[in-house]
Amino acid sequence: MHSGFGGIVLNIAFRFLxxxxxxxxxxxxxxxxxxxxxxxxxxxxxxxxxxxxxxxxGRDAKWVGRREAVTLSCAGAxxxxxxxxxxxxxxxxxxxxxxxxxxxxxxxxxALGILGIEVGVTLAVMGVTIIMFDSLTRERREE
Amino acid sequence: MKRATLFxxxxxxxxxxxxxxxxxxxxxxxxxxxxxxxxxxxxSAYEETGTRNMVVAVLxxxxxxxxxGEVLVIVIAGLAIVSILSARGPHxxxxxx
Numbered sequence: 001m002h003s004g005f006g007g008i009v010l011n012i013a014f015r016f017l018x019x020x021x022x023x024x025x026x027x028x029x030x031x032x033x034x035x036x037x038x039x040x041x042x043x044x045x046x047x048x049x050x051x052x053x054x055x056x057x058g059r060d061a062k063w064v065g066r067r068e069a070v071t072l073s074c075a076g077a078x079x080x081x082x083x084x085x086x087x088x089x090x091x092x093x094x095x096x097x098x099x100x101x102x103x104x105x106x107x108x109x110x111a112l113g114i115l116g117i118e119v120g121v122t123l124a125v126m127g128v129t130i131i132m133f134d135s136l137t138r139e140r141r142e143e
Numbered sequence: 144m145k146r147a148t149l150f151x152x153x154x155x156x157x158x159x160x161x162x163x164x165x166x167x168x169x170x171x172x173x174x175x176x177x178x179x180x181x182x183x184x185x186x187s188a189y190e191e192t193g194t195r196n197m198v199v200a201v202l203x204x205x206x207x208x209x210x211x212g213e214v215l216v217i218v219i220a221g222l223a224i225v226s227i228l229s230a231r232g233p234h235x236x237x238x239x240x
Contacts, residue, residue: 032199033193033196033199066225081211094208107193110204111192113204117203125217127221132221135225135229
Protein backbone atom coordinates (compact mmCIF):
# COMPACT_ATOMS: atom_id res chain seq x y z
CA MET A 1 0.00 0.00 0.00
CA HIS A 2 2.97 2.28 -0.43
CA SER A 3 1.73 3.61 -3.73
CA GLY A 4 -1.96 4.05 -4.30
CA PHE A 5 -3.97 2.25 -6.94
CA GLY A 6 -5.31 5.43 -8.46
CA GLY A 7 -4.77 5.92 -12.16
CA ILE A 8 -5.33 9.26 -13.77
CA VAL A 9 -9.13 8.84 -13.79
CA LEU A 10 -9.37 8.14 -10.07
CA ASN A 11 -6.80 10.75 -9.31
CA ILE A 12 -8.82 13.45 -11.04
CA ALA A 13 -12.25 12.17 -9.97
CA PHE A 14 -11.59 12.04 -6.25
CA ARG A 15 -10.47 15.66 -6.29
CA PHE A 16 -13.99 16.61 -7.36
CA LEU A 17 -15.54 14.18 -4.88
CA UNK A 18 -13.57 15.15 -1.80
CA UNK A 19 -14.94 18.66 -1.11
CA UNK A 20 -18.49 17.37 -1.33
CA UNK A 21 -17.75 14.58 1.13
CA UNK A 22 -16.22 17.05 3.58
CA UNK A 23 -19.07 19.56 3.26
CA UNK A 24 -21.64 16.78 3.59
CA UNK A 25 -19.90 15.53 6.74
CA UNK A 26 -20.01 18.97 8.34
CA UNK A 27 -23.66 19.35 7.28
CA UNK A 28 -24.54 16.00 8.84
CA UNK A 29 -22.82 17.11 12.04
CA UNK A 30 -24.25 20.63 12.29
CA UNK A 31 -27.74 19.74 11.11
CA UNK A 32 -28.09 16.73 13.36
CA UNK A 33 -30.45 18.65 15.65
CA UNK A 34 -33.13 18.91 13.00
CA UNK A 35 -32.62 15.96 10.67
CA UNK A 36 -31.14 12.48 10.75
CA UNK A 37 -27.46 12.65 11.47
CA UNK A 38 -25.10 13.22 14.31
CA UNK A 39 -21.58 12.70 15.50
CA UNK A 40 -21.05 9.06 14.62
CA UNK A 41 -22.17 9.48 11.01
CA UNK A 42 -20.19 12.67 10.49
CA UNK A 43 -17.09 11.03 11.96
CA UNK A 44 -17.44 8.08 9.61
CA UNK A 45 -17.70 10.46 6.64
CA UNK A 46 -14.65 12.48 7.66
CA UNK A 47 -12.65 9.31 8.21
CA UNK A 48 -13.81 8.07 4.80
CA UNK A 49 -12.46 11.24 3.17
CA UNK A 50 -8.99 10.77 4.64
CA UNK A 51 -8.98 7.04 3.82
CA UNK A 52 -10.00 7.82 0.24
CA UNK A 53 -7.02 10.13 -0.18
CA UNK A 54 -4.66 7.49 1.16
CA UNK A 55 -6.19 4.80 -1.05
CA UNK A 56 -5.93 6.80 -4.24
CA UNK A 57 -2.69 8.66 -3.74
CA GLY A 58 -0.87 6.14 -1.62
CA ARG A 59 0.68 6.45 1.77
CA ASP A 60 2.90 9.30 0.70
CA ALA A 61 -0.10 11.60 0.89
CA LYS A 62 0.37 12.24 4.57
CA TRP A 63 -2.73 14.26 5.13
CA VAL A 64 -3.67 12.90 8.52
CA GLY A 65 -1.07 10.48 9.76
CA ARG A 66 -1.36 7.97 12.55
CA ARG A 67 0.04 10.31 15.18
CA GLU A 68 -2.49 12.99 14.29
CA ALA A 69 -5.27 10.39 14.24
CA VAL A 70 -4.44 9.26 17.78
CA THR A 71 -4.39 12.90 18.87
CA LEU A 72 -7.75 13.51 17.20
CA SER A 73 -9.51 10.57 18.79
CA CYS A 74 -8.19 11.31 22.25
CA ALA A 75 -9.08 14.99 21.83
CA GLY A 76 -12.62 13.97 20.89
CA ALA A 77 -13.06 11.93 24.07
CA UNK A 78 -11.55 14.76 26.11
CA UNK A 79 -13.92 17.31 24.54
CA UNK A 80 -16.84 15.09 25.52
CA UNK A 81 -15.56 14.71 29.09
CA UNK A 82 -14.69 18.41 29.32
CA UNK A 83 -18.15 19.57 28.27
CA UNK A 84 -19.63 17.11 30.75
CA UNK A 85 -17.41 18.47 33.50
CA UNK A 86 -18.22 22.09 32.61
CA UNK A 87 -21.58 21.96 34.36
CA UNK A 88 -19.87 21.25 37.70
CA UNK A 89 -18.82 24.92 37.87
CA UNK A 90 -22.43 26.09 37.90
CA UNK A 91 -23.66 23.53 40.37
CA UNK A 92 -25.09 20.98 37.96
CA UNK A 93 -24.62 17.28 37.60
CA UNK A 94 -22.21 15.62 35.20
CA UNK A 95 -23.30 16.18 31.55
CA UNK A 96 -26.11 18.52 32.68
CA UNK A 97 -25.52 21.26 30.11
CA UNK A 98 -28.65 23.21 30.97
CA UNK A 99 -27.07 25.01 33.92
CA UNK A 100 -24.19 26.51 31.93
CA UNK A 101 -25.14 30.18 31.28
CA UNK A 102 -24.09 30.46 27.65
CA UNK A 103 -27.57 31.00 26.24
CA UNK A 104 -30.75 32.72 27.35
CA UNK A 105 -32.74 29.61 28.18
CA UNK A 106 -31.78 26.22 29.50
CA UNK A 107 -33.13 24.53 26.37
CA UNK A 108 -30.83 26.54 24.11
CA UNK A 109 -27.88 25.82 26.38
CA UNK A 110 -28.74 22.15 26.14
CA ALA A 111 -28.85 22.34 22.35
CA LEU A 112 -25.40 23.93 22.38
CA GLY A 113 -24.09 21.28 24.74
CA ILE A 114 -25.46 18.53 22.51
CA LEU A 115 -23.66 20.12 19.55
CA GLY A 116 -20.44 20.26 21.57
CA ILE A 117 -20.44 16.63 22.52
CA GLU A 118 -21.37 15.70 18.95
CA VAL A 119 -18.19 17.45 17.82
CA GLY A 120 -16.29 15.35 20.34
CA VAL A 121 -17.92 12.15 19.06
CA THR A 122 -17.09 13.16 15.47
CA LEU A 123 -13.42 13.67 16.20
CA ALA A 124 -13.19 10.40 18.11
CA VAL A 125 -14.86 8.31 15.39
CA MET A 126 -12.84 10.00 12.63
CA GLY A 127 -9.57 9.37 14.45
CA VAL A 128 -10.36 5.73 15.15
CA THR A 129 -11.35 4.93 11.56
CA ILE A 130 -8.10 6.47 10.31
CA ILE A 131 -6.17 4.57 12.98
CA MET A 132 -7.68 1.25 11.89
CA PHE A 133 -6.96 1.81 8.21
CA ASP A 134 -3.46 3.11 8.85
CA SER A 135 -2.45 0.34 11.24
CA LEU A 136 -3.79 -2.46 9.07
CA THR A 137 -2.17 -1.27 5.85
CA ARG A 138 1.14 -0.21 7.35
CA GLU A 139 4.19 -1.87 5.89
CA ARG A 140 6.41 -3.84 8.21
CA ARG A 141 9.44 -1.79 8.97
CA GLU A 142 12.76 -3.43 8.20
CA GLU A 143 15.05 -4.16 11.10
CA MET B 144 -16.71 -30.13 36.34
CA LYS B 145 -17.71 -29.82 32.72
CA ARG B 146 -20.96 -31.63 33.38
CA ALA B 147 -21.77 -29.33 36.31
CA THR B 148 -21.06 -26.27 34.15
CA LEU B 149 -23.37 -27.58 31.45
CA PHE B 150 -26.05 -28.31 34.03
CA UNK B 151 -25.94 -24.81 35.47
CA UNK B 152 -25.89 -23.25 32.02
CA UNK B 153 -28.96 -25.25 31.05
CA UNK B 154 -30.66 -24.28 34.32
CA UNK B 155 -29.98 -20.56 33.84
CA UNK B 156 -31.02 -20.74 30.20
CA UNK B 157 -34.25 -22.46 31.17
CA UNK B 158 -34.92 -19.77 33.76
CA UNK B 159 -34.41 -17.07 31.11
CA UNK B 160 -36.77 -18.79 28.70
CA UNK B 161 -39.35 -19.21 31.48
CA UNK B 162 -39.03 -15.53 32.42
CA UNK B 163 -39.36 -14.42 28.79
CA UNK B 164 -42.98 -15.62 28.72
CA UNK B 165 -43.89 -12.72 31.01
CA UNK B 166 -42.32 -10.04 28.79
CA UNK B 167 -44.76 -7.73 27.02
CA UNK B 168 -45.14 -8.51 23.30
CA UNK B 169 -42.98 -6.59 20.84
CA UNK B 170 -44.62 -3.32 19.83
CA UNK B 171 -47.10 -3.30 22.70
CA UNK B 172 -48.09 0.30 23.34
CA UNK B 173 -49.33 -0.57 26.82
CA UNK B 174 -46.03 -1.99 28.06
CA UNK B 175 -44.54 -0.20 31.10
CA UNK B 176 -41.75 1.45 29.11
CA UNK B 177 -44.18 2.75 26.49
CA UNK B 178 -46.59 4.31 28.98
CA UNK B 179 -43.99 5.75 31.35
CA UNK B 180 -40.75 6.82 29.64
CA UNK B 181 -41.55 7.24 25.95
CA UNK B 182 -44.37 9.82 26.27
CA UNK B 183 -42.12 12.03 28.39
CA UNK B 184 -39.50 12.09 25.62
CA UNK B 185 -42.02 12.55 22.85
CA UNK B 186 -43.90 15.37 24.57
CA SER B 187 -41.13 17.35 26.21
CA ALA B 188 -37.95 16.67 24.25
CA TYR B 189 -38.19 19.90 22.26
CA GLU B 190 -39.05 22.15 25.20
CA GLU B 191 -36.31 20.69 27.34
CA THR B 192 -33.45 20.35 24.88
CA GLY B 193 -34.27 22.65 21.96
CA THR B 194 -33.62 19.78 19.58
CA ARG B 195 -36.17 18.70 17.01
CA ASN B 196 -34.46 15.40 16.30
CA MET B 197 -35.70 13.29 19.16
CA VAL B 198 -33.12 10.58 18.53
CA VAL B 199 -30.29 13.04 19.07
CA ALA B 200 -32.01 14.46 22.14
CA VAL B 201 -32.24 11.02 23.72
CA LEU B 202 -28.78 9.95 22.56
CA UNK B 203 -26.83 13.05 23.54
CA UNK B 204 -28.85 14.51 26.39
CA UNK B 205 -31.08 12.10 28.29
CA UNK B 206 -28.76 9.15 27.72
CA UNK B 207 -25.47 10.99 27.38
CA UNK B 208 -23.76 8.74 29.90
CA UNK B 209 -24.43 5.85 27.54
CA UNK B 210 -22.96 7.75 24.60
CA UNK B 211 -19.93 8.70 26.69
CA GLY B 212 -19.35 5.00 27.30
CA GLU B 213 -19.64 4.25 23.59
CA VAL B 214 -17.12 6.93 22.68
CA LEU B 215 -14.68 5.76 25.33
CA VAL B 216 -14.99 2.16 24.11
CA ILE B 217 -14.27 3.25 20.53
CA VAL B 218 -11.25 5.33 21.54
CA ILE B 219 -9.85 2.57 23.73
CA ALA B 220 -10.27 0.10 20.86
CA GLY B 221 -8.36 2.46 18.56
CA LEU B 222 -5.55 2.86 21.07
CA ALA B 223 -5.38 -0.92 21.48
CA ILE B 224 -5.10 -1.34 17.70
CA VAL B 225 -2.25 1.17 17.57
CA SER B 226 -0.36 -0.32 20.48
CA ILE B 227 -0.72 -3.92 19.25
CA LEU B 228 -0.11 -3.42 15.54
CA SER B 229 2.75 -0.97 15.91
CA ALA B 230 4.69 -3.04 18.43
CA ARG B 231 8.24 -3.69 17.29
CA GLY B 232 11.33 -5.23 18.74
CA PRO B 233 12.94 -8.59 19.42
CA HIS B 234 10.14 -9.86 21.66
CA UNK B 235 7.22 -8.90 19.49
CA UNK B 236 5.14 -12.03 18.71
CA UNK B 237 3.85 -10.45 15.51
CA UNK B 238 7.36 -10.37 14.03
CA UNK B 239 8.06 -14.09 14.47
CA UNK B 240 6.70 -15.26 11.16
